[in-house]
Amino acid sequence: MDRAGPSEDPLHDLSVQVSEAAEAVVAAWSQASHVASPRLSALQWEALLATRRRPNINLTGLADEVGAAPPAVSRLCDRLEAAGLLRREPGRTSRREIGLVLTVAGHELIDALLGRRYALFADVLSRMPSAERTRLLTGLLAFSKAAQLAETDRERD
Structure with a gap:
């Protein structure tokens, strides 16, 4: 995915990077x-x-x-x-x-x-170093928890 360049919103830039990495x-x-x-x-x-x-x-x-x-x-x-x-x-x-x-x-x-x-x-x-595997799992678990919270919030709305 081509990006137009960094935006004013660091969270947007991070979301683009995470999305690309998740592919x-x-x-x-x-x-x-x-x-x-x-x-x-x-x-x-x-x-x-x-x-x-x-x-x-x-x-x-x-x-x-x-x-x-x-x-x-x-x-x-x-x-x-x-x-x-x-x-x-x-x-x-x-x-x-x-x-x-x-x-x-x-x-x-x-x-x-x-x-x-x-x-x-x-x-x-x-093919990944052990420490990176651990960080990956930690990040994915945190992402999963946040996604569940977001889903709960959407269901309440």
């Missing part, structure tokens, strides 16, 4: 999914992860988790179900509610993708 992290993050079968969109991946975190989540809850409209999530679940990665089950608290559960194949796909992602990150991290 390598994002590239390594997504590279693992390029060899997945079936290929998953980012939204499908998020839906599978949300379903793993919250077994028996309903469609409305999943729509909230992934930030999509319920009809779109319903179609997304149709595709994941057709691929054998997800199944719909009667809800635990209401017979009218449908819960979403990963299949064995869904769990195996997530495990395989995460395993490839961890291996790619380990390869890159092995």
Whole structure:
């Protein structure tokens, strides 16, 4: 990304630098999914992860988790179900509610993708000095915490 030069706002300049540096992290993050079968969109991946975190989540809850409209999530679940990665089950608290559960194949796909992602990150991290790895982790944890606080603030507004 070409920048016009330093701005009057040091935080803006830092955000540009962090964004540019993060491109390598994002590239390594997504590279693992390029060899997945079936290929998953980012939204499908998020839906599978949300379903793993919250077994028996309903469609409305999943729509909230992934930030999509319920009809779109319903179609997304149709595709994941057709691929054998997800199944719909009667809800635990209401017979009218449908819960979403990963299949064995869904769990195996997530495990395989995460395993490839961890291996790619380990390869890159092995090329960094130990002290820089520690600083990277410290910074990413702080960034993650700040992002969660920002999300909480947005939800309150």
